[in-house]
Amino acid sequence: MCPMKQFRVAAGLLALSVVTIAAPASAADDVILAAPAAADVKTQALQWVAGKNAKDEQLREQVGKLWVLPEGKVPARVLLDKVVQTFALVDADTRDFVAACRFVDAPLNPPKAKVLNDKNSAAFYRSNLRLFFARYLTERKMYDEALEVFAEIDPKTVIDPAGCLFFKAVCQHQLLKKTEGLATIKQLLTSTEDVPVSYNSVATLMQYELQNLREDSLDEVARLMRDVERRLDLARGGPRVQKEEDEIVEALDKIIEKLEQQQGGGGGGGGNGQGKTNQPSSAAQDSSIKGTKGPGNIDKKNLRKQGGWGDLPAKEEARAKNELNRKLPPHYKQATEQYFKKIAKYRLKTRPRR
DSSP: OOHHHHHHHHHHHHTTOOOOOSOOOOOGGGOOBOOOOHHHHHHHHHHHHHHTTOOOHHHHHHHHHHTOOOSSOOOHHHHHHHHHHHHHHHOHHHHHHHHHSOSTTOOSSOOOOGGGGOTTSOHHHHHHHHHHHHHHHHHTTOHHHHHHHHTTOOGGGSSOHHHHHHHHHHHHHHTTOHHHHHHHHHHHHHSBSSOOHHHHHHHHHHHHHHHTOOTTSHHHHHHHHHHHHHHHHTTOOSHHHHHHHHHHHHHHHHHHHHHHHHTTSSOOSSOOSSOOOOOHHHHHHHOOOOOOOOOOOOOOOOHHHHOOTTOOOHHHHHHHHHHHHHHSOHHHHHHHHHHHHHHHHHHHHHSOOO
8 A cells, every 4th residue: 555545544544543652540660661562653643643634745645655664663762753753744843843953063052942832732742752852952961951851751651761761861870860860770671661772781881870879989079070071061151060160179179188198197199108008999988079969950151251260279270180190090180180171171262352
């Protein structure tokens, strides 16, 4: 049967029946998430098209060709992409929104998502387009914004529940949301069917890292450094970044002080004369860092106009770098050096011109 006839037959059948993707309601802990069958997704998509009263024959033919499915199981992510393509083919506003979600010449700020807030749109449309957008934001490393979108998504109502949970877990992992991240990963690994091998492998690694993450460790300081660098790359230079910079400097000072105490208290770099080897990893576990669990809000400032944020007194910066280079393991030396280079680069870039 040609794609055009397939479309018409499916649209006629949809007038007599409604296919629902969501799983039956039950206690949250008992729900096993599973992607719907490709045929059901196709029917749901064609139902949405029929509801939009699309009368353009060429458009109907494009939709019909899009939904000629191959034999065998179709991955949920592929089905989600087909559904979003269908939305974009039929609706002009959605087409503009989807076109804005591309990496080529992508702006620093995410596109406006007005189409997601239309209360008159079908739940099938809203939930799956939100998942598409949240996935896009995650891939752009806009983790705070992505989590705001994920908060509006029920994994039971989307085509790709495994993808929904995986990308949400990535955001929580990157933002050091240990409790929330472990809960999401557990749901993905134990209560979701047909999880791709790649998702399973990465989620298992993220689970291990979160389980072993210590709030007062040097590892967390390194992660905070990476988060500052990420925000700078996105031109997020507001109070959130300034706060994290202060926390990093304070934490590094305390780690250095702890290392000096372990070496005998004099600040010397040659050991305590007892032949003992310094163990910076142990000191890191006892170091302290405050206020790392702030809200995930991002302040979108004009960095060029603001300028001057994040400036450290030259003597303090030099002392911190010298102490770290002398006392920390090589991989931490490299991380801190990259961090200070990044800060210097953005300090120069955002300094007001005279």
